Amino acid sequence: xxxxxxxxxxxxxxxxxxxxxxxxxxxxxxxxxxxxxxxxxxxxxxxxxxxxxxxxxxxxxxxxxxxxxxxxxxxxxxxxxxxxxxxxxxxxxxxxxxxxxxxxxxxxxxxxxxxxxxxxxxxxxxxxxxxxxxxxxxxxxxxxxxxxxxxxxxxxxxxxxxxxxxxxxxxxxxxxxxxxxxxxxxxxxxxxxxxxxxxxxxxxxxxxxxxxxxxxxxxxxxxxxxxxxxxxxxxxxxxxxxxxxxxxxxxxxxxxxxxxxxxxxxxxxxxxxxxxxxxxxxxxxxxxxxxxxxxxxxxxxxxxxxxxxxxxxxxxxxxxxxxxxxxxxxxxxxxxxx
Amino acid sequence: xxxxxxxxxxxxxxxxxxxxxxxxxxxxxxxxxxxxxxxxxxxxxxxxxxxxxxxxxxxxxxxxxxxxxxxxxxxxxxxxxxxxxxxxxxxxxxxxxxxxxxxxxxxxxxxxxxxxxxxxxxxxxxxxxxxxxxxxxxxx
Ligand SMILES: Nc1ncnc2c1ncn2[C@@H]1O[C@H](COP(=O)(O)OP(=O)(O)OP(=O)(O)O)[C@@H](O)[C@H]1O
Ligand SMILES: Nc1ncnc2c1ncn2[C@@H]1O[C@H](COP(=O)(O)OP(=O)(O)OP(=O)(O)O)[C@@H](O)[C@H]1O
Ligand SMILES: [Mg+2]
Ligand SMILES: [Mg+2]
Numbered sequence: 495x496x497x498x499x500x501x502x503x504x505x506x507x508x509x510x511x512x513x514x515x516x517x518x519x520x521x522x523x524x525x526x527x528x529x530x531x532x533x534x535x536x537x538x539x540x541x542x543x544x545x546x547x548x549x550x551x552x553x554x555x556x557x558x559x560x561x562x563x564x565x566x567x568x569x570x571x572x573x574x575x576x577x578x579x580x581x582x583x584x585x586x587x588x589x590x591x592x593x594x595x596x597x598x599x600x601x602x603x604x605x606x607x608x609x610x611x612x613x614x615x616x617x618x619x620x621x622x623x624x625x626x627x628x629x630x631x632x633x634x635x636x637x638x639x640x641x642x643x644x645x646x647x648x649x650x651x652x653x654x655x656x657x658x659x660x661x662x663x664x665x666x667x668x669x670x671x672x673x674x675x676x677x678x679x680x681x682x683x684x685x686x687x688x689x690x691x692x693x694x695x696x697x698x699x700x701x702x703x704x705x706x707x708x709x710x711x712x713x714x715x716x717x718x719x720x721x722x723x724x725x726x727x728x729x730x731x732x733x734x735x736x737x738x739x740x741x742x743x744x745x746x747x748x749x750x751x752x753x754x755x756x757x758x759x760x761x762x763x764x765x766x767x768x769x770x771x772x773x774x775x776x777x778x779x780x781x782x783x784x785x786x787x788x789x790x791x792x793x794x795x796x797x798x799x800x801x802x803x804x805x806x807x808x809x810x811x812x813x814x815x816x817x818x819x820x821x822x823x824x825x826x827x828x829x830x831x832x
Numbered sequence: 833x834x835x836x837x838x839x840x841x842x843x844x845x846x847x848x849x850x851x852x853x854x855x856x857x858x859x860x861x862x863x864x865x866x867x868x869x870x871x872x873x874x875x876x877x878x879x880x881x882x883x884x885x886x887x888x889x890x891x892x893x894x895x896x897x898x899x900x901x902x903x904x905x906x907x908x909x910x911x912x913x914x915x916x917x918x919x920x921x922x923x924x925x926x927x928x929x930x931x932x933x934x935x936x937x938x939x940x941x942x943x944x945x946x947x948x949x950x951x952x953x954x955x956x957x958x959x960x961x962x963x964x965x966x967x968x969x970x971x972x
Contacts, residue, residue, distance in 0.1 A: 545911075
């Protein structure tokens with residue numbers, strides 16, 4: 495407790511970031527420490543699970559220590575512990591879970607398992623104190639692309655999701671074939687700024703007329719086919735143009751479906767969250783569309799878009815206040831549905 | 833065996849037919865470049881097994897389990913593994929030697945772990961956009 499306010503320790507280790515955060519009540523961030531492994535994985539062109547687990551193991555204690563120190567509290571001040579329990583890489587999740595469980599046991603404090611995607615959505619609360627459910631959320635990340643109707647802090651209805659690749663996954667894969675490196679999202683975002691988005695008209699996949707699902711495997715293959723045709727023609731490949739055209743095709747579909755979903759659910763607020771929500775074109779297109787169609791738009795600053803423990807702490811506090819507490823048998827669920 | 837897959841419909845038909853012959857413990861190793869249709873083929877195998885859940889790309893979590901069909905399906909994408917030893921961390925033996933069917937994308941990354949009796953399908957791009965060539969062998 496601090497000034498009679500609840501203190502939550504949040505822990506996140508689902509993928510390649512080891513993060514710990516201290517949250518005051520639901521939305522005030524006292525610290526949010528992130529040890530990124532991106533540099534470690536760059537050499538391999540992506541996250542290597544075993545290496546990821548090993549780094550989490552080395553990082554977790556120092557990261558928690560700095561989070562407490564930065565928040566100017568000690569472990570004894572912590573009232574509850576929130577931890578990502580899925581989805582993610584099983585070995586990576588287990589490091590965070592084991593740490594959280596042993597702390598909860600020793601400190602005799604409640605333990606709360608958080609769905610990673612609920613975390614991404616909650617990231618938006620931190621910087622928008624006025625935002626309350628209901629709203630419509632587009633969650634776009636490395637492993638997810640979903641349209642979610644958020645009816646209450648702990649009530650979610652998934653209206654649509656990807657049928658094959660997630661949007662972030664498509665960015666990472668296309669960046670690889672374009673020779674841009676890892677992680678693909680930010681690199682394509684940058685390259686696209688120097689390219690012509692109408693150079694190649696990649697097919698926009700909208701699926702059946704009323705569907706809110708997505709499919710991004712086709713555009714991945716579309717880019718590959720385009721590269722092959724260029725090669726056969728002996729034509730020089732313009733990486734920036736290709737990146738820009740790919741990005742526009744993806745963002746047009748994401749934006750259009752999100753707006754349709756908001757209209758259908760009669761929500762007046764739209765939230766975008768997850769790693770891909772850092773994309774500059776997506777933000778611009780969503781801003782323009784929302785302004786034109788009369789929706790209020792909310793998104794986190796880039797640091798809260800990617801994986802971080804502040805969003806997990808925030809979500810944990812909301813769950814705690816609704817009485818959603820776990821026990822020490824809490825397990826990792828690598829493929830957990832929201 | 834070499835098989836020309838003219839378009840996605842053939843992939844679908846191939847997957848559904850293959851699924852009819854599968855029994856618990858079978859392993860299908862898929863080898864082929866990005867976008868050759870490994871996940872697409874797995875979707876059809878799943879359909880043939882009577883699985884009702886949506887099969888999505890397992891690239892992110894490496895393995896996904898589907899239990900709603902005639903036999904459980906364990907769908908792997910081992911692209912991100914740097915070595916075969918990493919499969920231990922996932923407890924792969926329980927999957928490979930369990931009561932389900934395993935389909936493994938990017939199986940060439942862990943070839944030394946693929947047991948005898950597995951079906952290997954090497955997929956190549958064909959001449960036309962939708963064409964794929966399947967090279968099917970059994971490890972004996
Ligand atoms: N004959 C075909 N068989 C399978 N897929 C096809 C065929 N023709 C076109 N396609 C298209 O190619 C794409 C294949 O994507 P898919 O994600 O299945 O590939 P993948 O091999 O799993 O890729 P990754 O290496 O990224 O896992 C799909 O969009 C599919 O519609
Ligand atoms: N500016 C950007 N434009 C597009 N994509 C981006 C951008 N920045 C990051 N990404 C993508 O976001 C993804 C990472 O996001 P995040 O960290 O939320 O995913 P994850 O935690 O790996 O997956 P999940 O949240 O589904 O478990 C990567 O695929 C990355 O390429
Ligand atoms: Mg994430
Ligand atoms: Mg695949």
